[in-house]
Amino acid sequence: MGQQEQVAPATGANGVRGVKSAARTVEVLEVLAARGNEPVTVRELCDAMDAPRSSVYALLRTLTELGWVRSDSTRSLYSIGIRALLAGTTYLDTDPLLQVVQPHVDEVGRRLGETVHYGRLDRTDIVYLATRHASSSERARNRVGRRLPAYSTSLGKAVLAQLQDDELEAHLPPVLEALTPRTITSREALRADLATVRERGYAVDDEENTPGLRCFGVAMPVRSGVADALSCSVPLERLTAEHEREIVEALHSTADITHQIVRGLGGLLG
Numbered sequence: 001m002g003q004q005e006q007v008a009p010a011t012g013a014n015g016v017r018g019v020k021s022a023a024r025t026v027e028v029l030e031v032l033a034a035r036g037n038e039p040v041t042v043r044e045l046c047d048a049m050d051a052p053r054s055s056v057y058a059l060l061r062t063l064t065e066l067g068w069v070r071s072d073s074t075r076s077l078y079s080i081g082i083r084a085l086l087a088g089t090t091y092l093d094t095d096p097l098l099q100v101v102q103p104h105v106d107e108v109g110r111r112l113g114e115t116v117h118y119g120r121l122d123r124t125d126i127v128y129l130a131t132r133h134a135s136s137s138e139r140a141r142n143r144v145g146r147r148l149p150a151y152s153t154s155l156g157k158a159v160l161a162q163l164q165d166d167e168l169e170a171h172l173p174p175v176l177e178a179l180t181p182r183t184i185t186s187r188e189a190l191r192a193d194l195a196t197v198r199e200r201g202y203a204v205d206d207e208e209n210t211p212g213l214r215c216f217g218v219a220m221p222v223r224s225g226v227a228d229a230l231s232c233s234v235p236l237e238r239l240t241a242e243h244e245r246e247i248v249e250a251l252h253s254t255a256d257i258t259h260q261i262v263r264g265l266g267g268l269l270g
Helices: 020-034 042-049 053-066 082-094 096-112 154-160 165-171 187-200 241-269
Strands: 007-011 017-019 069-071 078-080 115-122 125-132 147-149 203-206 213-220 228-235
Touching: 017 020, 020 042, 020 053, 020 069, 020 078, 042 053, 053 069, 096 115, 096 125, 096 228, 096 241, 115 154, 125 154, 154 187, 154 203, 154 213, 154 228, 165 187, 203 228, 213 241, 228 241
Parallel strands: none
Antiparallel strands: 007 017, 069 078, 115 125, 115 228, 125 147, 203 213, 213 228
């Protein structure tokens, strides 16, 4: 008899047992994607996944042949492949809500003269789906598809503040690591900050993710279960109290406009 497909011991909420090799394949891609432009060795990948070298190496060979992973000439360093890009761009091209939001991200970015982001909560991270860079931005690199911890960004905190206490923990990693000296790394301090977000009506990332930048974020309750948010990033050297008020008002106005559009479309957006 041929070797049977291994199945993971855990059973999901829908009662279906997961296929172990499929889960491990996805884990390989997620680890590589999280590394960004930094290639990984087989040993580093095994350590990150807590998996045996033989199975990880076999997966890497298969994924490399299929284009989902790329390697250097010595096959000792691995990074994400072009097939992952194709899958990601298909998601962006077919997401109906993104098609509604994108023009408004561009418009509010032009009006404010600042960098504006649209993102979605995915487990413990915020994934950037659209960005409109300020023309004067020195940090004008494409963030679309990038992910950052939700607890360290105004986008993420705007969404996390909408969750019940029993839902929040599922969207936090075991350890809140510091991305900058100002990142909130205490669960107690984060909960207090989220309470302030609810009271104030918008989230603030005060150099918690990038030194020299303050970011303002508002949730976008356009679907049942808030998962999306809009944010604006401003270098501290040109931020004033008046400009902050202008930014927050523009973000709220944009969120309200898109909410009305989505309501008008009814069930077309899922």
